[in-house]
Amino acid sequence: MKKYTLNILALVVCLLLVVAAQMDMLDQYVLTIIMFIGINIIFASSLNLVNGYMGEFSCGHAGFMCIGAYAASFLSVTLFTNNKILGAALLPPYLAPWLFLFILLVGGIVAALFGLVVALPSFRTRGDYLAIITIAANYIIISLIENIDIIGGPRGLQGMRKVMNAMRHTLDIPWMLIWVIIVTGISLLILYRLVNSTYGKGISAVCQDEVAAKIMSVNTDRVKMVAFMVSSGLAGVAGGLYAHMYGYINPQAFNILKSTEGLVMVYLGGMASLSGSVLAAILFTLLVEALRFAIPAVDGALHAIHVLPDGFELSQVWKWVLIPLILILLMQFRPEGLLGNRELTDVFPRLRRWFTLK
Amino acid sequence: MALLEVEHLTQRFGGLQALTDFNLTLEEREILALIGPNGAGKTTVFNVVSGFYTPTEGSVVFDGKPTRGLKTNEVTSLGMARTFQNIRLWKDLTVLDNIRIAQHHNLGYSLLDAFLRTKKYRIREREIEEKSRNMLEKMGLTEYAAEFPKNLPYGLQRRVELTRALSLEPKLLLLDEPAAGLNSADVGELIGLIRWIYDNFPITIWMIEHQMQLVMSLCTRIMVLDFGKVIARGTPEEIRVNPVVINAYLGEEAAQCC
Numbered sequence: 173m174k175k176y177t178l179n180i181l182a183l184v185v186c187l188l189l190v191v192a193a194q195m196d197m198l199d200q201y202v203l204t205i206i207m208f209i210g211i212n213i214i215f216a217s218s219l220n221l222v223n224g225y226m227g228e229f230s231c232g233h234a235g236f237m238c239i240g241a242y243a244a245s246f247l248s249v250t251l252f253t254n255n256k257i258l259g260a261a262l263l264p265p266y267l268a269p270w271l272f273l274f275i276l277l278v279g280g281i282v283a284a285l286f287g288l289v290v291a292l293p294s295f296r297t298r299g300d301y302l303a304i305i306t307i308a309a310n311y312i313i314i315s316l317i318e319n320i321d322i323i324g325g326p327r328g329l330q331g332m333r334k335v336m337n338a339m340r341h342t343l344d345i346p347w348m349l350i351w352v353i354i355v356t357g358i359s360l361l362i363l364y365r366l367v368n369s370t371y372g373k374g375i376s377a378v379c380q381d382e383v384a385a386k387i388m389s390v391n392t393d394r395v396k397m398v399a400f401m402v403s404s405g406l407a408g409v410a411g412g413l414y415a416h417m418y419g420y421i422n423p424q425a426f427n428i429l430k431s432t433e434g435l436v437m438v439y440l441g442g443m444a445s446l447s448g449s450v451l452a453a454i455l456f457t458l459l460v461e462a463l464r465f466a467i468p469a470v471d472g473a474l475h476a477i478h479v480l481p482d483g484f485e486l487s488q489v490w491k492w493v494l495i496p497l498i499l500i501l502l503m504q505f506r507p508e509g510l511l512g513n514r515e516l517t518d519v520f521p522r523l524r525r526w527f528t529l530k
Numbered sequence: 531m532a533l534l535e536v537e538h539l540t541q542r543f544g545g546l547q548a549l550t551d552f553n554l555t556l557e558e559r560e561i562l563a564l565i566g567p568n569g570a571g572k573t574t575v576f577n578v579v580s581g582f583y584t585p586t587e588g589s590v591v592f593d594g595k596p597t598r599g600l601k602t603n604e605v606t607s608l609g610m611a612r613t614f615q616n617i618r619l620w621k622d623l624t625v626l627d628n629i630r631i632a633q634h635h636n637l638g639y640s641l642l643d644a645f646l647r648t649k650k651y652r653i654r655e656r657e658i659e660e661k662s663r664n665m666l667e668k669m670g671l672t673e674y675a676a677e678f679p680k681n682l683p684y685g686l687q688r689r690v691e692l693t694r695a696l697s698l699e700p701k702l703l704l705l706d707e708p709a710a711g712l713n714s715a716d717v718g719e720l721i722g723l724i725r726w727i728y729d730n731f732p733i734t735i736w737m738i739e740h741q742m743q744l745v746m747s748l749c750t751r752i753m754v755l756d757f758g759k760v761i762a763r764g765t766p767e768e769i770r771v772n773p774v775v776i777n778a779y780l781g782e783e784a785a786q787c788c
Contacts, residue, residue: 362645369644369651370630370637370658377620377631384618386602387580387611389635389698393601398641513622530647 178527186353193346203349205461207417210352211410212453214359216437217446218406223435224443225367226399227379228294229303232310233407233434236283238426239313240408241415244279246323248272248416249331252338257322258331265338272339272351276412283408284401286313291400295393310431314423328422332415348417355413359406363446364529366402375399376444429492436499442509447516452509463491531594533558533702533734534579539588541574541758548574549758552588556702561728561735563745565769566755567779572738573615575755576704580612581605593701607635611700613691615707615738621680625671625690628679629662632697662697668730669693685716689723696731703727705737709744721747742780746770754779 189206192198198206219233250258252265263271286309293305318326339347366372374395377385385392415421433456441452471486480486502509517523532555539552548571556562564572577583579590581602590597597605606612611632620628637658643651666672671686671693679687688708695703708724709717721744728735728748739745745752745766752769754762756778762769769775 365645365647366641370633370655371639371641371644373623373627373631374634376623376627380620380622381618383582384614384620385631386582387606387614387618388632388694389603389606390631391601391603391634 174525175528178523179529189353190346190350193349203346204417205457207349207352207413209454209457210356211413211417212433212437212457213356213450214406214410214413215434216441216453216456217360217363217449218403218410219434220438220441220444220446220449221363221367221375221399221403221406223438224445224449225372225375225379226396227443228396229299230290230306230400230403231303231435232290232306232308232313232428232431233404234426234428234430235306235310235313236287236404236407237411237414237430238317238421238423239286239411240276240279240283240405241411241421241426242279242317242323242329243282243408244275244412245329245332245415245421247278248275248335249329251275253331253334255331265335266342268335268338269342269347272347272416273355276351276355276409279412280405280409283411284405287400287404288397290404291397294396294400307428307431310426310428314427317423324422326423328420328425329415330420332421333419336416336419352413352417355409359409360446360450362402362406367444367446371395379444432496432499436495436502439499439502439507439509442511442513444513445509445511445515448509448511448514451511451516460491460495463494464488467491532556533593534736535589535591536579537589537591539575539578539590540586541571541578541583542586547758549578552755552758552760554753556734556736558701558734559732560751561749562737563749563752564736564738564755565740565742565745565752565779570755571758572755573706574758576612576706576738580610580704603635606698609699609701610704611695611698611702612704613688613695613706613708615710617679617684617687617691619679619687619691619694622678624676624678625682626659626662626666626675628690628694629665629697630658632694633658633661635698665693665697669696684711685719688712688720692723692727696727696733700733702734702736705735705739707738707740709739709741712741714743717741717744720744724748 193203215233215237219230222228222230248268249255251263251271252261252268254260290306290309294302297305317323323329336348367375374385374390377388377390378392378395382392411426437452437456438449440456441448441450467486467488467490471480474480474486511519534554534556536552536554539549541549552575564575566572574583578585581597581600581604584598592605592608592610595608620631638654639648639651663672663675666675669689669692671690674682674686674690679690682690709720712720724735725748727733749766752764752766753760754769754775761778762772762775764772
């Protein structure tokens with residue numbers, strides 16, 4: 173029984189969250205942050221598969237999130253709502269809760285197919301060149317979507333709120349929170365199982381010595397392809413969740429800044445460390461939210477002591493000074509990140525006694 | 531039928547002719563050495579045979595199958611393993627994982643099995659681990675299973691690399707300078723180890739080596755390469771007194787001392 177302590181604890185915490193949300197004990201804002209943490213966990217840990225475990229440098233992860241978000245939203249809006257452009261609902265809205273996971277899966281698969289396109293150059297190119305290719309892919313995806321009018325172009329796509337409302341009509345429980353918890357759990361389990369299988373160890377082998385991997389019978393092309401597709405697919409799933417959580421998406425929400433957020437989380441947590449990515453996603457999300465309050469506070473304080481001139485104001489844009497700054501400081505003083513190539517269980521071996529993960 | 535047949539192999543890199551008309555028929559259970567001065571093209575031969583380079587001209591037939599057009603991992607899967615001159619272990623994976631990954635040609639489960647941890651997956655993973663641990667035990671490395679290769683002394687790293695190659699269950703083992711960086715005591719141990727491997731596995735060995743003590747005491751046949759051309763071949767006794775080889779490679783002293 174002791175071996176399942178942490179598993180049960182995690183389950184209980186998740187259940188408590190759902191119950192608290194159901195009883196309206198959680199502020200909508202707090203709830204949003206909790207869900208956002210979940211989405212960021214998927215986003216960061218899936219990026220870690222390519223950047224950490226495989227040692228490639230993918231800089232356009234948000235592009236895949238974008239694809240997944242649009243694919244899933246397009247599908248759910250077409251299927252379940254009456255939309256001016258996309259037409260009347262094809263299925264009765266009460267089916268929405270039953271098909272939602274399927275919709276996310278489709279978003280993930282579409283994103284994974286785009287991941288395949290990025291994987292192909294990676295067979296021949298590594299390092300800086302691949303980084304440039306992935307940045308380009310990020311821009312291509314955004315421009316592409318901005319130029320497709322049926323999904324709103326640069327104005328963005330909405331209507332997902334109606335789908336969530338339809339779920340609420342079917343059964344009044346906090347659906348979105350439940351989906352985020354379930355999907356985050358599944359995503360982490362998939363990644364954990366992949367990187368701990370002999371198959372997945374091949375990914376680390378490619379990272380550490382590709383020539384040796386080939387000579388030891390690892391099909392490096394296929395391993396790279398699989399890693400890229402799993403990674404971009406999960407990013408797409410995260411995108412689907414993101415879209416349905418906010419009820420509105422526009423292409424610029426997935427630009428290079430979003431990709432940078434992913435990189436910050438991966439390097440903050442540590443390369444090739446799933447628990448590191450989880451930890452970093454939590455810390456980073458909370459930090460960004462804290463800045464939302466901290467920046468006006470600092471602005472007020474500096475004005476009060478007349479350090480800043482009256483016309484000058486510290487705005488939220490300073491977030492984009494501070495977050496890259498974190499990345500720079502991190503690279504300077506702790507390039508391996510919080511955990512760096514280790515899991516929490518390697519740092520605290522006693523943790524192993526308290527949970528079971530298969 | 532010969533295990534490995536290399537015919538008229540020529541390898542050019544731009545204007546550089548690295549290999550010229552290399553021919554070899556390797557029978558099963560031979561121990562062959564390829565010797566020659568630095569830059570003679572010895573490692574190039576290995577790189578072509580193991581599928582890293584596609585030969586400019588000529589053919590390689592391994593175990594009855596032509597290897598032209600095969601990817602490196604496919605050539606390996608035919609039963610050809612290799613070690614490197616500079617040890618190429620995965621230094622941040624445990625010794626056991628290093629051995630396990632060599633089973634990639636023979637996983638026997640799909641990605642979906644790994645995600646779902648199906649029965650097939652669990653059985654195969656258990657078999658792979660058991661096999662790898664057996665291999666480590668045979669090679670006297672059990673106590674290092676959980677260590678990272680980067681923390682092991684050089685000699686042990688060599689042994690791990692050999693174990694990794696052997697766990698592919700190869701028919702042909704290519705050793706690229708197995709004695710590089712070893713002192714004379716280590717070399718003695720390595721000779722014993724290679725002999726033990728030869729006696730205990732159904733294996734053919736082809737090595738590149740500078741260490742003449744090792745070559746002379748193990749090999750049944752020697753080829754000498756110089757400037758991309760084979761200048762001599764024969765038994766150790768013949769090579770030792772061959773004036774062309776003494777001139778190009780061994781030198782007078784070595785010929786006398788060994």
